[in-house]
Amino acid sequence: MTDLNAGLFTPGSIRGLVLGGLMLVTTLAIAQDDIPQTNDSPLYRGEQMMLNGSYAAASEIFKMADGLDRADGLIGASKALAMMGNYQEAESVVADAIDDEDYVGFPLLTTQLAEIMRATGRSAEALAMLQQVVDGNAEPPVRTLVQYGSLLKFVGEKEQAFSVLDRAVQRYNDGLVFSSEDVAMVAMASWLLGNFHDANSLFDEATRANPNNLEAHTLWADLFFEKYNAADAERGYQDAL
Secondary structure: OOOOOOHHHOOOOHHHHHHHHHOOOOOOOOOOOOOOOOOHHHHEEEEEEEEHOOOOHHHHOOOOOOOHHHHHHHHHHHHHHOOOOOHHHHHHHOOOOHHHOOOOHHHHHHHHHHHHHOOOOOHHHHHHHHHHHHOOOOOOOOOHHHHHHHHHHOOHHHHHHHHHHHHHHHHHHHHHOOHHHHHHHHHHHHHHOHHHHHHHHHHHHHHHOOOOOOHHHHHHHHHHHHHOOOOHHHHHHHHHO
């Protein structure tokens, strides 16, 4: 069996560089390909800063988004701050925008908040928030379903986790998933369900739809890494660099 701690995959390797440099990219993606953007919009400029690794500048630019883009801008700012390890501000920038802790009414902001909480060791709080969003919305966002299912599996609630993850996959099968980010989330759901072939195909679809989707590239490489396919994993991490 291949020693995964040897060769390419030591802490100083390509995988180490990607996972260290991107930190939480597997849970904190920046992929706003489903939102029409002009080259001078805060969302577009912030994403370019993220791709260049300028996270501090990206966070400030994202905060400039207003109107219909405000929530996406705040989520982008939170992700950029988390990439720098500034979890306290990453949390507050989205928490402060959720009026009266109305998690059901702000599903994507709440999902980002829950991801920060999980990353900082507060899985129980994250789980409660995600449950409110899923139970309180007839069609919760795909990302919310997958993050909720992932966390349920993490805490050992596998039967409930699989039921939630199946909902995300069914959404895709019904032709209701369009963005690269959401397709990558369905790929993650398939992976968590043990459907590795489907996950591989979906990650391919997600990265073709948006080659700049760092989360999709890194998750896809992680899938190959888990399946001991070092060469394909290396290519995936290279794409994310």
